[in-house]
Amino acid sequence: MTHTTSAAALAARSQKLGDAVADPEMFMADYGACEFPHRDELFEVLRTRRFREFTTDAGLVATGQPQMTCRRYARTYKIRAGSLLRRLESSPELAGLHADFVRLHTTLEATPDEPCQLFLCVTENRTYAVFCRPKFHNVAGCWSAPKA
Numbered sequence: 001m002t003h004t005t006s007a008a009a010l011a012a013r014s015q016k017l018g019d020a021v022a023d024p025e026m027f028m029a030d031y032g033a034c035e036f037p038h039r040d041e042l043f044e045v046l047r048t049r050r051f052r053e054f055t056t057d058a059g060l061v062a063t064g065q066p067q068m069t070c071r072r073y074a075r076t077y078k079i080r081a082g083s084l085l086r087r088l089e090s091s092p093e094l095a096g097l098h099a100d101f102v103r104l105h106t107t108l109e110a111t112p113d114e115p116c117q118l119f120l121c122v123t124e125n126r127t128y129a130v131f132c133r134p135k136f137h138n139v140a141g142c143w144s145a146p147k148a
Contacts, residue, residue: 022056022119024049031132036139037100042121042128053122070116070140073131074108077101097145104131104141116140122147 024046032043045051057067081101084094108116114133121128130142 020056022054024051024054027054027119030137031130031139034139036130036142037103038128038142038144039139041144042130042142045121045123045128051121051123054119056119057117068116068118069112070108070110070114070133071112073116073118074105074112077105077108081105097143100141100143104143107140111136111140 028043028046046054078101081098084098084101088094088098108131111133114135117132117134119128119130119132121130125147126144127147128142128144131140132138133140
């Protein structure tokens with residue numbers, strides 16, 4: 001699996017789970033002061049509405065609370081980081097994505113029981129995944145990868 005497959009797989013997962021359309025203006029208002037990887041690039045995409053979809057956890061829309069915890073995402077991205085690490089020698093272009101995954105799982109592990117809200121932004125040629133901790137009103141991490 002390459003980083004493009006990971007982006008495509010996450011986008012497919014999002015559609016399968018029936019995630020809800022997110023409001024880019026509300027997202028930028030809520031998390032505009034936060035610093036995180038790919039922030040400026042993502043915010044430019046959102047400001048100019050150059051995305052095909054911008055979604056979030058449908059459970060959040062229905063219940064007001066994200067349905068996933070930081071622990072669940074931390075475990076997933078720790079595994080993904082390990083998988084990418086084994087392929088870095090033959091695919092050095094994965095280094096940035098690997099670094100994003102390591103930062104993400106390390107940050108999420110610090111607050112394992114807290115809710116985590118995933119925003120997914122898909123453009124014509126990239127996918128962005130942003131992991132927010134609403135209780136702390138911050139972004140735990142973000143990764144970006146070319147779309148398959």
